[in-house]
Amino acid sequence: MGEDDFLERLGRQAASVERMLGELLSDAPRSDETARPARLVAAMRHGVLNGGKRMRPALVIESAALLGGDAEAALRVAAALECVHCYSLIHDDLPAMDDDDMRRGQPTVHRKFDEATAILAGDGLLTYAFDILAAPETKLPPAVKMELVLALARAAGPGGMAGGQALDLEAERRALAEDEIVELQRMKTGALIRFGCEAGAILAGAAPEQRARLRRFGEIVGLAFQLRDDLLDLTADSATLGKAAGKDAGRGKKTLPSIHGIAWTRARLAGLIEEANALLAPHGEKAAMLAALADYVATRKN
Amino acid sequence: MGEDDFLERLGRQAASVERMLGELLSDAPRSDETARPARLVAAMRHGVLNGGKRMRPALVIESAALLGGDAEAALRVAAALECVHCYSLIHDDLPAMDDDDMRRGQPTVHRKFDEATAILAGDGLLTYAFDILAAPETKLPPAVKMELVLALARAAGPGGMAGGQALDLEAERRALAEDEIVELQRMKTGALIRFGCEAGAILAGAAPEQRARLRRFGEIVGLAFQLRDDLLDLTADSATLGKAAGKDAGRGKKTLPSIHGIAWTRARLAGLIEEANALLAPHGEKAAMLAALADYVATRKN
Numbered sequence: 001m002g003e004d005d006f007l008e009r010l011g012r013q014a015a016s017v018e019r020m021l022g023e024l025l026s027d028a029p030r031s032d033e034t035a036r037p038a039r040l041v042a043a044m045r046h047g048v049l050n051g052g053k054r055m056r057p058a059l060v061i062e063s064a065a066l067l068g069g070d071a072e073a074a075l076r077v078a079a080a081l082e083c084v085h086c087y088s089l090i091h092d093d094l095p096a097m098d099d100d101d102m103r104r105g106q107p108t109v110h111r112k113f114d115e116a117t118a119i120l121a122g123d124g125l126l127t128y129a130f131d132i133l134a135a136p137e138t139k140l141p142p143a144v145k146m147e148l149v150l151a152l153a154r155a156a157g158p159g160g161m162a163g164g165q166a167l168d169l170e171a172e173r174r175a176l177a178e179d180e181i182v183e184l185q186r187m188k189t190g191a192l193i194r195f196g197c198e199a200g201a202i203l204a205g206a207a208p209e210q211r212a213r214l215r216r217f218g219e220i221v222g223l224a225f226q227l228r229d230d231l232l233d234l235t236a237d238s239a240t241l242g243k244a245a246g247k248d249a250g251r252g253k254k255t256l257p258s259i260h261g262i263a264w265t266r267a268r269l270a271g272l273i274e275e276a277n278a279l280l281a282p283h284g285e286k287a288a289m290l291a292a293l294a295d296y297v298a299t300r301k302n
Numbered sequence: 303m304g305e306d307d308f309l310e311r312l313g314r315q316a317a318s319v320e321r322m323l324g325e326l327l328s329d330a331p332r333s334d335e336t337a338r339p340a341r342l343v344a345a346m347r348h349g350v351l352n353g354g355k356r357m358r359p360a361l362v363i364e365s366a367a368l369l370g371g372d373a374e375a376a377l378r379v380a381a382a383l384e385c386v387h388c389y390s391l392i393h394d395d396l397p398a399m400d401d402d403d404m405r406r407g408q409p410t411v412h413r414k415f416d417e418a419t420a421i422l423a424g425d426g427l428l429t430y431a432f433d434i435l436a437a438p439e440t441k442l443p444p445a446v447k448m449e450l451v452l453a454l455a456r457a458a459g460p461g462g463m464a465g466g467q468a469l470d471l472e473a474e475r476r477a478l479a480e481d482e483i484v485e486l487q488r489m490k491t492g493a494l495i496r497f498g499c500e501a502g503a504i505l506a507g508a509a510p511e512q513r514a515r516l517r518r519f520g521e522i523v524g525l526a527f528q529l530r531d532d533l534l535d536l537t538a539d540s541a542t543l544g545k546a547a548g549k550d551a552g553r554g555k556k557t558l559p560s561i562h563g564i565a566w567t568r569a570r571l572a573g574l575i576e577e578a579n580a581l582l583a584p585h586g587e588k589a590a591m592l593a594a595l596a597d598y599v600a601t602r603k604n
Contacts, residue, residue, distance in 0.1 A: 036460040040468035044460065091425060096417035115398035119421065120468050123393060124460035126425065130432045131455035134448050142444035146436050149451050153433035158338040158346065158426035166342035166422050 006292040013061055014054040020079045021048055024132060039113070043121035044128075047109045048086040055297065056196045057082050059221065062290045063200020063214050066283055070203070073140050077148060077199050080132040084156050085192060087125035090118055092165065126156070140203055147202045155195035164188025171253055181254060189229070190222030197221065217279045217290070224272045224298040230255035231265050232302065241302050269298045308594040315363055316356040322381045323350055326434060341415070345423035346430075349411045350388045357599065358498045359384050361523065364592045365502020365516050368585055372505070375442050379450060379501050382434040386458050387494060389427035392420055394467070428458070442505055449504045457497035466490025473555055483556060491531075492524030499523065519581045519592070526574045526600040532557035533567050534604065543604050571600045 025048060027041040057078030064074035093100040093108040094115065101111050110118035132138065133148050140148075154160055164187030170176070171184065197218025201211040230248065234257050238245045248255050257265040276294040280287035327350060329343035359380030366376035395402040395410040396417065403413050412420035434440065435450050442450075456462055466489030472478070473486065499520030503513040532550065536559050540547045550557050559567040578596040582589035 035465075037465050037468040037472070039472065040460055040465055087425075091421055094418075094421065096421060114471075116396075116471050117468065119393055119396065119398060120464050120471075122425070123389075123428065124464040124468075126428055127455050127459035127464060130451055131459055134452035134455060142448045145448050145451075146444045149432055149447075150436035153429050153436060157429035157433055158342055162422050162426040162429060163339050163342055166339040166419065166426075169418050169422075170339070170341065 001288040001292040006289070006296065009289060010053070010058055010293075010296075013058050014052075016075060017054045017057040017061075017078055017082060018049060018051075020075050021082060024079055024083075024128075025049070039117065040120055040124060043109050043113045043117045044125055046106070046112055047090045047118075047121055048083065048125065050086075050104045050106060052082075052086075052104065054078075054082060055225075055293070056085055056193060058293055059193065059196035059218065059290075060199050060203075062293060063197045063218075064204050065200075066287055066290060067201055067204035067206045067210060067214070069200060069205070070139065073138055073203055074200065076132055076135075076138045077203055078196075080129040080152065081192065081196055081199065083125045083129040083132065084152065084161075087122040087129075088156075088161055088165070088192075090122040090125070094118060097165075097169075141205075144203060144205060148199060151195055151198060151202060155191040160187055160191035161189075164191065172251060175252075175254060178256070178259060181256065181259075185226040186219075186222070189226050190219060193222035193225055194218035213279055217276055217294070220272050220276045220279070221294050221297055224269055224276075224294065227256060227265055227269055227272070228298055228300060230257045231262065231269075232300075234258060235262065236301070273298050303590040303594045308591070308598065311591060312355070312360055312595075312598075315360050316354075318377060319356045319359040319363075319380055319384060320351065320353075322377050323384060326381055326385075326430075327351070341419065342422055342426060345411050345415045345419045346426055348408070348414055349392045349420075349423055350385065350427065352388075352406045352408060354384075354388075354406070356380075356384060357527075357595070358387055358495060360595055361495065361498035361520065361592075362501050362505075364595060365499045365520075366506050367502075368589055368592060369503055369506035369508045369512060369516070371502060371507070372441065375440055375505055376502065378434055378437075378440045379505055380498075382431040382454065383494065383498055383501065385427045385431040385434065386454065386463075389424040389431075390458075390463055390467070390494075392424040392427070396420060399467075399471075443507075446505060446507060450501060453497055453500060453504060457493040462489055462493035463491075466493065474553060477554075477556060480558070480561060483558065483561075487528040488521075488524070491528050492521060495524035495527055496520035515581055519578055519596070522574050522578045522581070523596050523599055526571055526578075526596065529558060529567055529571055529574070530600055530602060532559045533564065533571075534602075536560060537564065538603070575600050 025041060025045050027036045027038050060078040060081055061074050089103065090109045092098050093103060094110055100108050102108060109121055130149060133145055138145065156162065164184050167184040168188055194215060198211060198215040201214040232241055233245055233248050236245050249258065273295055277291055280291050327343060327347050329338045329340050362380040362383055363376050391405065392411045394400050395405060396412055402410050404410060411423055432451060435447055440447065458464065466486050469486040470490055478486065496517060500513060500517040503516040534543055535547055535550050538547050551560065575597055579593055582593050
């Protein structure tokens with residue numbers, strides 16, 4: 001798949017995801033609910049509808065399409081995943097965590113609103129993600145929804161993303177060993193990306209072997225995402241990155257690129273892409289977009 | 303039911319819930335997870351295993367028992383609900399929210415650990431609640447689990463507890479009208495208590511009419527809980543309360559007792575108990591414990 005085609009398709013999907021999120025994050029009351037407070041909804045929208053690349057949703061949508069899953073259900077699952085991702089960014093940005101003032105050229109939620117509202121907006125998005133999965137509008141069999149809820153809760157929970165974030169706090173207090181760094185990253189960023197790919201297989205009702213294949217593919221994309229992130233932090237300038245570069249070194253945080261060097265990292269990234277392509281090979285041309293996504297994650301400039 | 307019998311049974315149930323929570327909140331890795339970081343688990347345990355009265359879990363357990371639900375499944379649903387309740391306390395206690403140093407005679411999670419860990423412990427508990435509901439160990443049909451996930455997400459989300467908390471922030475900036483105060487309380491404390499009663503009916507596979515009855519019963523218990531809380535804040539001394547009294551007045555927050563007075567509040571509480579008893583009447587003696595719970599909520603001293 002050519003780069004133009006890829007970016008065009010990614011952009012089209014991002015627009016669908018954005019539209020779905022915009023609808024989901026309204027402050028209109030639903031049948032069995034009282035109205036959502038306007039300021040809370042505004043904070044949630046600010047944290048979500050920010051023009052993100054929607055890479056995780058694209059993984060859900062493409063994995064589902066590859067295995068014959070329903071496109072509308074995939075879009076809703078993708079939106080639920082993006083809500084979890086955005087909640088994690090809102091909480092990560094808080095003064096007690098990374099203390100970031102800006103994200104994607106906009107003030108972070110606690111800067112635009114206030115700290116308490118940012119905490120609640122994150123809490124609200126995390127909770128709402130499970131609402132979206134379970135809601136009748138997500139037209140999937142109950143057993144499939146259940147698998148999605150379980151997989152998302154484990155990817156995001158104390159044994160997944162929240163746990164990885166806790167290890168990251170620890171990394172500021174003491175230098176982690178290399179295997180601890182790998183574990184941290186597998187949890188902090190890897191688990192949610194892996195869920196994106198596995199979710200496509202789950203919602204498509206894929207056979208265990210195919211689900212395991214997509215799960216492994218997602219694991220590889222997660223590893224590549226993090227390696228690329230760490231490499232960019234080491235080598236890119238802040239203008240290209242759109243955020244502060246050199247943050248890890250500045251905080252004394254070791255990463256695999258800072259331990260092993262740039263050449264090792266590039267070779268490792270190439271190896272990961274090779275494995276990703278091998279996993280997708282049985283699907284032929286149908287998997288071109290997923291392959292392009294993996295390649296993009298490993299080579300992106302920001 | 304006599305007060306001694308009631309307190310003995312409530313204590314026995316609290317001990318079962320405590321045991322279940324202790325097992326669930328271990329740092330042992332599960333089959334498909336990496337290990338949970340020890341410090342995060344310790345913070346989650348500190349926020350949960352604190353000798354609470356476990357009033358919400360008791361509502362789940364008794365509602366389920368009334369309608370013939372499985373006791374083991376009810377205990378797990380009760381534990382999930384308590385995780386959500388405790389997450390909300392951890393986040394409410396944060397400096398950016400209520401800024402409380404002590405809870406139940408112990409330092410709050412952010413005082414015992416640190417603010418970032420408290421945020422993550424809350425996030426972890428909220429996420430884990432959905433894990434507990436969806437996990438294979440919770441032996442309920444997928445469609446029933448799905449209903450529980452949806453009902454819990456709505457009770458806790460932006461149209462429920464998180465939304466109520468956001469309105470509560472607003473109440474510190476401007477005086478709310480009486481109907482806004484009622485709405486706030488229905489969301490902030492009412493929704494989760496109502497879920498406790500409705501969850502028992504859901505997991506027992508109750509008919510819609512019975513589910514609606516338990517839901518209404520839960521609504522009444524929620525209203526009584528909040529009225530009693532506000533009344534105690536107005537009239538009790540801090541020693542009896544085990545926490546600071548007069549906090550609402552101190553912050554200029556209006557409550558129904560502060561608007562309408564003590565006599566009105568007592569009459570309203572009596573009316574609520576009467577309605578609760580009428581709803582339970584068709585169940586006769588089988589509902590004695592639920593009736594005693596409602597009475598306890600409306601008359602407790604702390």
